[in-house]
Amino acid sequence: MSLLQQIKNKVRSKSIHVTFVDVGSCNGCDIEVLACLAPRYDIEQYGIYVHNNPREADILLVMGVMTPQWEDKLRILWNKIPDPKVAIAVGNCPISGCVFNRRESYVDPPVSKHIPIAAEVPGCPPRPTEILNAILSLAPVVFRDYEEKMK
Amino acid sequence: MKKLVDVSIPIGPVHPCWKEPVRIKCETSGERVLSAEVELGYMKKGIEKIMRGRPWQEVMFLAERVCGICSVIHNMVFIEAMEEISGISLPPRAAYLRVIVNELDRMQSHLIANFSYCYTIEHETLAMYLLDVREQVLDQLERVTGARINTAYMIPGGVRFDLMEEDSGALRTALREIETGVKRYMKMFSSGPLISLRSRGIAVFSREDAIKARVVGPTARASGIPESDLRSRHPTYIKLGFQPVWREEGDNFARVMVRFDEILQSIDLIQKALDTLPEGDIRGGGICKAGETAYSGEAPRGELRYFIKTDEYGRVVDITIQTPSIMNIEACTHSMLKGVTSLADVTSTFISADPCIACMER
Numbered sequence: 001m002s003l004l005q006q007i008k009n010k011v012r013s014k015s016i017h018v019t020f021v022d023v024g025s026c027n028g029c030d031i032e033v034l035a036c037l038a039p040r041y042d043i044e045q046y047g048i049y050v051h052n053n054p055r056e057a058d059i060l061l062v063m064g065v066m067t068p069q070w071e072d073k074l075r076i077l078w079n080k081i082p083d084p085k086v087a088i089a090v091g092n093c094p095i096s097g098c099v100f101n102r103r104e105s106y107v108d109p110p111v112s113k114h115i116p117i118a119a120e121v122p123g124c125p126p127r128p129t130e131i132l133n134a135i136l137s138l139a140p141v142v143f144r145d146y147e148e149k150m151k
Numbered sequence: 152m153k154k155l156v157d158v159s160i161p162i163g164p165v166h167p168c169w170k171e172p173v174r175i176k177c178e179t180s181g182e183r184v185l186s187a188e189v190e191l192g193y194m195k196k197g198i199e200k201i202m203r204g205r206p207w208q209e210v211m212f213l214a215e216r217v218c219g220i221c222s223v224i225h226n227m228v229f230i231e232a233m234e235e236i237s238g239i240s241l242p243p244r245a246a247y248l249r250v251i252v253n254e255l256d257r258m259q260s261h262l263i264a265n266f267s268y269c270y271t272i273e274h275e276t277l278a279m280y281l282l283d284v285r286e287q288v289l290d291q292l293e294r295v296t297g298a299r300i301n302t303a304y305m306i307p308g309g310v311r312f313d314l315m316e317e318d319s320g321a322l323r324t325a326l327r328e329i330e331t332g333v334k335r336y337m338k339m340f341s342s343g344p345l346i347s348l349r350s351r352g353i354a355v356f357s358r359e360d361a362i363k364a365r366v367v368g369p370t371a372r373a374s375g376i377p378e379s380d381l382r383s384r385h386p387t388y389i390k391l392g393f394q395p396v397w398r399e400e401g402d403n404f405a406r407v408m409v410r411f412d413e414i415l416q417s418i419d420l421i422q423k424a425l426d427t428l429p430e431g432d433i434r435g436g437g438i439c440k441a442g443e444t445a446y447s448g449e450a451p452r453g454e455l456r457y458f459i460k461t462d463e464y465g466r467v468v469d470i471t472i473q474t475p476s477i478m479n480i481e482a483c484t485h486s487m488l489k490g491v492t493s494l495a496d497v498t499s500t501f502i503s504a505d506p507c508i509a510c511m512e513r
Binding site: 024025026027028029030038039040053054064065067077098099102103104105107124125127 | 220
């Protein structure tokens with residue numbers, strides 16, 4: 001492994017930037033992601049920073065059932081995120097549509113039809129610890145030796 | 152011809168300050184906002200369309216998922232409307248337990264609203280303190296109902312779980328701790344000079360404008376309309392001696408302080424309910440019948456109204472939900488934001504009206 005790769009691994013393990021996008025959820029998952037910021041869970045002690053700028057993000061948290069308004073916009077947002085990047089579906093809604101996936105509703109789940117989803121956190125809504133666990137277990141798998149793997 | 156509008160600035164739909172997608176278009180002259188308009192439709196799921204033709208047992212869980220922040224009140228208003236249609240009476244213990252859970256939910260909703268406001272005016276320390284208190288409130292909600300967000304605690308004719316003696320003791324202890332915390336942060340908020348500069352006198356919303364715009368909830372009470380609180384007409388709250396809190400300034404500071412006051416008031420109400428909690432059953436039972444009604448309740452953001460029509464098997468034939476946020480957001484964009492002197496205040500003013508987009512678009 002090259003020295004450059006080693007430095008990149010070291011840096012990336014302690015600075016994971018997260019952005020979240022709500023594509024039509026009921027707010028339940030949003031506030032559970034917000035609760036991760038709280039001093040009790042303290043997402044920043046693991047080197048994870050939440051801010052809603054896709055251009056400096058590494059991980060995209062997707063919540064919600066995919067309403068028609070988001071069909072083109074989510075793809076645009078995903079393309080703005082620089083590589084290496086990964087998307088996590090939080091909650092039942094982006095996975096299956098949960099209670100909204102019925103006849104006559106306007107929604108179009110799952111989200112994996114529109115962008116590649118690497119991990120899913122089921123639950124309605126999942127607990128903050130589960131969301132944290134998903135981010136922490138996925139990040140080393142994706143970001144370690146990224147350039148070596150791409151060769 | 153003199154150009155009035157320098158530039159029109161769109162804010163959103165993905166913005167660090169909002170948790171939900173909404174877009175505000177501000178027409179500005181320099182930094183002064185001349186007019187603003189809100190663009191909605193990013194969250195429309197058609198939940199009322201799904202609800203139609205389904206039995207109440209399913210609609211009950213759907214009603215809860217209209218909004219994740221104030222899920223308990225959606226459950227409560229739907230169930231109480233069904234009880235009104237079918238003439239189901241409620242055991243007194245269940246009525247008090249409903250008030251306890253509803254007030255816990257209101258506390259966590261107000262705490263997250265004030266967290267968002269502090270986060271928006273860049274006072275992150277206070278915001279994190281408030282989020283920490285909110286976790287304690289959620290612990291108590293979990294202790295009573297068994298779930299953090301979507302509790303499904305109320306059913307026609309009663310509630311699901313009884314409150315055990317040891318749980319009520321733990322609840323009292325936790326409430327005392329929460330009260331000390333909230334009082335401390337309230338003092339920090341009201342005495343901070345920089346917070347005051349960012350909040351006092353910003354986006355003043357007078358009583359006349361508030362009546363004209365028909366705002367509801369804490370936004371109305373901050374502009375001096377105490378009668379907007381529907382809890383003063385609810386039978387259980389009347390028994391507990393409920394008096395609404397209100398202020399007259401109508402600025403961002405008043406809106407946040409009204410929410411702080413309501414948290415303390417909720418703690419008082421829960422303690423009073425625990426003191427006078429009657430013994431007896433928690434489930435009376437009953438059958439949902441055919442009928443039609445309109446029922447309102449006081450959600451954390453204002454008046455929530457359900458129009459329900461059922462058939463003889465308890466199926467929901469027709470349902471319309473009127474949520475509080477739509478009035479507050481319209482009033483915010485058309486009246487409060489007009490004349491705001493800085494673009495930085497646009498986000499904080501919008502957050503101070505406590506918008507809930509998921510609730511509003513359903």
